[in-house]
Amino acid sequence: MEYFYYPGCSLKGTGASYEKSLLEVFALLGIPMKELPDWNCCGATSYMSIDEEVALAMAARNLAIAEENGRDVIAPCSACYMVLRKTQKYMKEYAHIRQSILNALKKAGLTYHGDRVRIRHPLDVLVNDVGxxxxxxxxxxxxxxxxxxxxxxxxxxxxxxxxxxxxxxxxxxxxxxxxxxxxxxxxxxxxxxxxxxxxxxxxxxxxxxxxxxxxxxxxxxxxxxxxxxxxxxxxxxxxxxxxxxxxxxxxxxxxxxxxxxxxxxxxxxxxxxxxxxxxxxxxxxxxxx
Amino acid sequence: MAGRNGDLPRIGVYVCHCGTNIGGKVNVPEVVAFARTLPNVVVAREYKYMCSDPGQLLIKEDIQKLNINRVIVASCSPHLHEHTFRKATLEGGQNPYLFHMANIREHVSWVTDDPEKATEKAKAIIEAAVYRIQFHEPLESKQVPVNPDVLIVGGGIAGITAALTLANAGKKVYLVERESSIGGHMAKFDKTFPTLDCASCILTPKMTAVKDHPNIQLITYAEVLEVDGYVGNFTVKVKKKPRYVIEDRCIGCYVCVENCVYKTPKYPSEFDEGIGLRKPIYIPFPQAVPLVAVIDPETCIEFKSGRCPKKCQQACREVVGRDAIDFTQKEEILEIQVGAIVLATGFQTFDASRIPEYGYGRYPNVYTSLEIERLVNSSGPTGGEIVLRDGRKPRSVGIIHCVGSRDRNFNPWCSRVCCMYSLKLAHLVRERTGAEVYNFYIDMRTPGKGYEEFYEKLLHEGVHFIRGKVAEVTDWTINPEEAGRLVIRVEDSLIGVVRRIPVDMVILSVGLEPRADAEELRRLFNISCSAEGWFLERHPKLAPVSTYTDGVFIAGACQGPKDIPDTVAQAGAAAGEVLSLVDRGFIELEPNIAVIDARKCSGCHVCIALCPYSAISFNETENVAQINEALCKGCGVCVGACPSRAIHQQLFKDEQIMAEIEGLLMVE
Amino acid sequence: MIPIQRTIKYESDLDHAFREKIMSVQGCENIWSCIQCGQCSAACPLSIYMDYTPRKIIAMTREGFREEVLSSRTIWLCASCYACAAYCPQNVNITEIMYALKRYAIEEKKYPKNFPIPELAKAFFTYVKTHGRNAEFWVVFNVWRRVAVFKLLKMLPLGWKLLTRRRLPLRRDRIQNTRQLKTILSNLNGEA
Incomplete structure (x- = not known):
């Protein structure tokens, strides 16, 4: 299994040593992983307080990019992990959100189908997949x-x-x-x-x-x-x-x-x-x- | 349109208002006027309550005066009143199977919002019935004798009560209990609410009465393996597990236990909920019935290594002179013939370790309520002294209600008994230790006779009542008052403030849930379970101890959470139902059974394999399949499966069903 | 003299359409199921700082105490940790209800003024919407510059430590395809 790695803003800043050590651990265990191309911020918890649809749409762009390349996404930051999962869930369960976001993605040349991409936390992958x-x-x-x-x-x-x-x-x-x-x-x-x-x-x-x-x-x-x-x-x-x-x-x-x-x-x-x-x-x- | 049996059908249609249940939604006069226009309908009437005596009289009079020979009542579900109207038809002088019921309540008025649509739907359903009933034929029901013996599964207070009631009425009762003693959960309790009478004082005499009763055959340490047959004539296989002690020889003298190579008890006692210890050979509690020792092969050295000096056996032989211990005992299969079965298999308590926030299994001084029952019991491991694991007396105790109950993450239902038993434990703890006692509840529910008074009594005893569901029991402490103790974090929702309350002991009032093997049992006895997993009664109000399987009754907490008074009442009710069944001496079989046309049967065996009731056998001489009328339940599986169309089902013949569909589709 | 306040609530003071409004928001459907047990409040790490506990917010929302709810500090103290939702015995997603209330409070400008929490949310929102990525330094800088300049001075020592440990990049990061992001956001149904 090859993974996309979704750093989110923190791992490029205050969480720099998380990024370093995570990449090192996956390399040592021989799990191929590369950074999600041109990823954008997940919106974190603040975004949901302002405009939920925008927040979900921002997160959905990342999901669409990952799906285009057919790889599961590893999200090490807990906020990214939660937001991406919530976006998947909401796109699945609420038709009005799905339609609005799919339409917007389409206008921007992106598609998203739903369950093709799984959002994983590295702890989950290490404990449950690697074992x-x-x-x-x-x-x-x-x-x-x-x-x-x-x-x-x-x-x-x-x-x-x-x-x-x-x-x-x-x-x-x-x-x-x-x-x-x-x-x-x-x-x-x-x-x-x-x-x-x-x-x-x-x-x-x-x-x-x-x-x-x-x-x-x-x-x-x-x-x-x-x-x-x-x-x-x-x-x-x-x-x-x-x-x-x-x-x-x-x-x-x-x-x-x-x-x-x-x-x-x-x-x-x-x-x-x-x-x-x-x-x-x-x-x-x-x-x- | 002529009926099958030659006579011209003369149909009477009776539309019921059912008060406003139907009349409030369906335009009944319009439906009646419509019914009059249908083929062969001689009379159509409406009435407020067709099931009432005057309602039934309409049918009888029309049969006699207007020569009505087909009766249709459009009202509620056949489940409720088919029997009523068939009887009215019979009393009017017609064969009861020339009656058909059209359900315009459950299928129409209760589930349709628009009155116009409801009226149209009611018309369609009545037209379907009119078309169908043309093809009805007179049928005869058969009678089979009922075996008056009764099987009761489960020897808790429910099973004990039902067994004694039936045995006192002169019936032979087989009481099967899984554990090595009867008594169930009640035997573990110290006091019972709200009167605080001692549980064993009221239970033990009943347990002894069971043992001594000439009409009761007590089969403990046993489980039902197989159930065959039908109401009135069940054959049940029971597996009796080896207890490695011969019941007839053991006198319960404890000499074997005293002489066991284990000098002191080492293994958690199941009866004491793990609070006390037992040896590999043990008697679960001093009042056990039968008072017979049992050997646990999992912990007994002889079974583990085969190298035990077997001092228990030696002592029994030489000191007592009974030679009751038999390490070679094998399991035994008994076959029992009975006419009725009462299931009284009880409940299990919620596993508190499923809520890690409450710390059960992590913090030694967090107990379940059942463990506390053993702790406060004078015959329990501490002789009734309420102490912490390290022997200290608790200065403050928190009792958390609704553990596993009223929680969609676990069990959504209210377990009904926890408020009251929590009050009881609060009282006992306060009385015996003088500790500060805090009850944490969501809602106080005390709706029984004398229960509210008991709550009032506890208020006067100075017990704290804090309304709020506890979030966590934690050993994270933040001040000297909390140090070394457990802290309960809760919102006091009556005040609107989050509180931290340090305590020495936490009691988790675990809820009641269906036993883990309820689903297996349900299959075994061919009954239904509710969505939650409780055994399903035939009707929640009017048939609370009957099931959808004739001859199988339920009593006590296997049907839903219940306290002792309600359990005993239900057990009595179940015994009464059994008596009314077996004392009649026979049962009438519904004629809606499958019938094989021997001329068409190709002998392919397909139906035999499919029949869920093993009602079909193969006649080797004739080379055809044949149906045992007493076993057939009329499920129709064989009818659909027969490749030669050699099987039909009475009351569900092809022509009847096709006519019904045709009628249904006639209304636009 | 002790000031005396009259706190009676008349039906006309309440907005009974409010609960329908909140309930129609995705994730907030289960607000009906609340049995007021207070486990959310006890599980919440911040309830002890709130003017109304989360349980009360649910009760008040259901009963139409719109003004009190939208101007409460509670909704802004919610750190969105979802502890309440994880514990709730009735599967009420309290966190999502808090989010919905925050959005209404911003929409109706009811949130407490000079309170840094909504300000941070807004600053973050604006920055990320245009750049596609967050720049921790600049977002924080912009908030405190507006809310309380003196706080920036107090942050200097920590900022310096992070800077020297390569944990505070000063560049304003952005995604390459900002046009794509803009297209997405301008084509959403809810967007004006």
Whole structure:
């Protein structure tokens, strides 16, 4: 199976190390993947608040381009993943939306048929297609003894009926266990990271970030593993600020699950973007080196 | 148009208003006027309620005075009143099968919005009936004797009640129970709401009565394998699982259990919901009926390795002198002949681990309500002391209602008993521990005799009632008051504020759902299930314990969530239905059965393989198929399948159906 | 003196067509099924900051409290995490209802003024519509320049850290085929 990779805006900016590590992991596992040609922004959650039809149409352009080339789309950003799936669902279930958008696409020289293209999250592909057993076999450097706090954020499992449980997912737990990590069970797996509120309503956003960091620390985590660029950004970039507000030292590295996986598969540090994090992450690997 | 049997049809058409049910939508006078114009219709009348005595009298009088020989009633579904009008036709002096019912209520007035269209549709349906009835012939129903013995499946309070009622009436009853003891869920409870009388005090005498009753043959640790036959004459195969203890010899003295090589109990006790432990040889609870030990081959060393010193067997032989333990016991198949069957297979509770947010299975101090029933029970693993897993007494307890119920992600229905049993547990916990008790409910539902008073009592006892469905039970704590405890997060929806309430113990009031194998059982007994999976009654109000299969009755929670009073009432009702069936001594078979024309049958066997009731056999000497009239249900499968068109079904002959279609298409 | 307010609601104060309007929006159909259990509010990570809990918003929408709902802070605090919808026992998609309410609030200019959340949404919308891609730096810059300039100064240290870690590109990225995107958006039924 060859995939299209849909970076979305974040993986080209604040989530640059997610892109690096994801591409590296897929290359190491021999899964062919290339960037979706001339993709546009998915519209994220903000777009739906202004004009839903425009939001869906923007997302549909990406689906149409992918379909033209007949490849499934890997959407690593949880917001992109959710929006693209929602667009597919709405185009299938609501005739007035389907007709309007198909007509507009047609005028722009594009077609879209529906279920030919599947939207996948890389975690889904790795756990359910590649498989935990296969990944365990490929591990070259075990992360034995690294206590990881798996944090899924919200949209990767929303709306419900996705590839994992909507409030208590376990896919990443199983993946990290296969890498040798000691995975911490906790009830905040899908608790909101604050999303865009960290930039708009600081007091609220910081509190949500603090809750997660504090709980990770309390449970003795060496690192937080994330699947979403916004979660990673909030927990990493605002950590210093949260430490100041709550007068508490936290110092918890916040990593993409693909970085931990990449390391275990034997990738070079420079291919994982480890140096791009604000809270230093190298110390996590020093433990097992 | 002459009828098949020579006489000229003289048809009477009777259109029912059914109050406003039909009359409010269909223009009945117009329909009646139309009916008068149809071929061979001698009289057409309307009446407010045709099923009433004066309504039926119209039919009888017309038969006698106007020589009516075909009767059509246009009213409700034949399901409801076909029998009524056939009887009226008979009483008028005509063969009851020269009657036909046209359904203009369920098929017309209830489902059509436009009165004009409804009126036209009613006309078409009546015209179809008029065309069809020309081809009706007099038919005779047959009688077959009924075996008065009864099978009851399930030995909970429903099965026990039905068994005792029938046995006391002198009927021979076979009571089949899957577990090693009867008693069901009720045997696990400590107290019962709203009167708080002790469950075992009221149940145990009944269990003993079952064992001692000369008319009851109790078959425990057994399951029904096969059901053959029909109402009045069922043949049932029952598999009796080996318990490795000979029932007749065991006296329930516990010596084997005491002498088991396991010095202390090691395996979760099923009866104690895993809260207590048992040994591989055990008696599920002290009041078990029959009071006979059972060996679990999954955990017994002898079965696992074959190298156990078998001290239990030795003790039974040498100390008690009974030699009741038999490691070579095999399963046994019994064949039972009965005339009626009562299914009382009960329910299962919702698996709370399906809601991970409530932490069941992850946090040790989150319990299901059934586990708490064992915990508060004086014969339970803690002797009735309410303690946490580490032995501490809880200072505060949260009881979460509607777990798995009223939730479209799981079971959409209200389980009916949870509000009341939650109140009961709240009372017991408060009484015995003095803990703060919080009830989290969506709506309080206490609609039983004395139930509202019980709710009132709990309000006075100082129990907290917080209206809101709990989102999560979490060990994520944020202040010293919460540290080391479980936190319940809920919106107090009466106040409109989100609250975090720290507790030491959480009780999940799990809902009731159909047993996992309800679908299998349904097939076995050839009955129906509702969409939710409960056994379907024949009519929700008027035939609540009958099923669509004659002779098979249902009682208790297998039909839907029910508390003990309702279950017992239903079990009594089912026993009454059984008595009215078997005491009549015979049943009348509907004549709408398939008939094989032996001259046309080519002996191809196609029908034999297809018949779902095994009603067709092959006559080797004549080289033709033949139908057992008692077994045929008139489903019509063989009629459609016969390549030689040698089979027809009475009341559904080709000419009758073709005429009906023709009539239907006559109205524009 | 304690100010006293009269809070009685007359039927004439309410807009009973409002619920039909919301219910006709795709995704909002199940609003009828709500049994007011409050699980959405308890699951919501932000309900504790809202003026009305999500459960109340549903009740108020159904009963036609249009003014209160559209001018509430609640709908803008919704982070669209879909926790409410994931938990809801009646499959009410509360998040989609929040989206629909936000759109009506913008349409009718009812949203709270100088509140950065709708401003960010609008800035993001405008930028992406023309460029096809987001430029995190410029969108944020434009919002705070309008809402509160001093905030930009406070953001400088973090901006610098991101810049030096190659996580904040300053170029204004855009797709190649902007004409195609424009054609699509100008041919939608709902577009003027």
């Amino acid at each position: 935990i057993a296969e990944i365990r076999k490929r591990v070259q450097r075990s992360l034995n003894g690294v206590r990881v706090f798996p944090y899924y954020g919200c949209l990767i499992v929303r709306p419900k009926n996705g590839f994992d449980h909507a409030t208590y997912p376990t896919s990443m737990d199983r993946l990290l266990e296969a890498l040798g990590c000691e995975v911490i069970d906790h009830p905040l797996k899908t608790k909101c990271c604050g999303g865009s509120l960290t930039g708009t309503l600081e007091e609220v956003g910081m509190r949500l970030v603090y809750i997660l960091l504090k709980e990770a620390k309390k449970r003795g985590s060496h690192a937080i593993a994330t699947v979403c660029p916004l979660c990673q950004f909030n927990l990493d970039a605002y950590q210093e600020k949260v430490e100041k507000i709550y007068s508490e030292s936290l110092g918890i590295p916040v990593m993409y699950f693909t970085q931990l996986l990449g390391y275990a598969l034997g990738a070079e540090d420079s291919h994982l973007g480890l140096e791009q994090h604000i809270v230093p992450v190298q110390e996590v690997f020093e433990m097992v080196r």
